[in-house]
Amino acid sequence: MHSLIxxxxxxxxPWLAWLGLGICLAVIFSAGFAAAVVDxxxxxxxxxxxGIMFAAALVFxxxxxxxxxxxxxxxxxxxxxxxxxxxxxxxxxxxxxxRKTADASGFGAGDIKFIGxxxxxxxxxxALVGGAIGALIGAIVSRVKKESTFAVGPWIFAxxxxxxxxxxxxxxxxxx
Numbered sequence: 001m002h003s004l005i006x007x008x009x010x011x012x013x014p015w016l017a018w019l020g021l022g023i024c025l026a027v028i029f030s031a032g033f034a035a036a037v038v039d040x041x042x043x044x045x046x047x048x049x050x051g052i053m054f055a056a057a058l059v060f061x062x063x064x065x066x067x068x069x070x071x072x073x074x075x076x077x078x079x080x081x082x083x084x085x086x087x088x089x090x091x092x093x094x095x096x097x098x099r100k101t102a103d104a105s106g107f108g109a110g111d112i113k114f115i116g117x118x119x120x121x122x123x124x125x126x127a128l129v130g131g132a133i134g135a136l137i138g139a140i141v142s143r144v145k146k147e148s149t150f151a152v153g154p155w156i157f158a159x160x161x162x163x164x165x166x167x168x169x170x171x172x173x174x175x176x
Contacts, residue, residue: 001043003133008088011027012069013067013069014059014067017063017067017070017146018070020063021060021063021064021071024056024057024060025056025060027052027053027056028052028053028056028057028117029161031049031050031052031053031108032049032114032118032160032161033157034046035049035050035053035114035153035157036151036154036157036158037154037155037163038153039110039151039152039153039154040046040151040153040154041149042141043050043149043151044108044110045111045113045153047072047110047113050110050113050114052061053117053118054120057080057121058081058120059131060121061077061081061120062077065077071168073168073169074168075122075123075125075126079116079123080121080123081120081121083119083124084116084117084120084124085110086124087116087119087124088112088113088115088116088130091107091116092109092112095107095112105133107152110153111131111152111153111156114131114157115128115130115131115156116126116158118130118131118156118160118164121164122160122164122167125174126160126167126174127160127163129163129174130156130159130160130161130162130163131156131159133156133159134152134155134157135152135155135156135157137155138151138152138154138155
């Protein structure tokens, strides 16, 4: 059975590739943080920030595709890319169904794209875990504060960042 996680074999990754990966991560985390801050203030996740996250995550996966030893605890780049697409399609379909049948909204399109960017970076299962736990904690805090709505972006950002660090380091492993 073929695993979607890269093999444990470590290949030599040149320093220039590590530099590129580090720059990609810095861009992703900075754009994600900026999006979360804007979400708190305006209740919207800016497409420019999420687009930058997608672009940097795509470059990150392209570098990983060339150098198989880079971040071997994450799913393979191909699985991250297809998983991102499938996760976003599933979320959008579920959101449309929810709005049509229950006349209610779950996640907004910005939240779905934000989780999609994280899925491209670390795989759909890890992004789903980070997004779900983040949304759940945000909902609980919002309920305790007696707020009727809340900005989900900061919660998705914080928990997705934690899940990324844990999964990339091998401290969190979810079987695929």
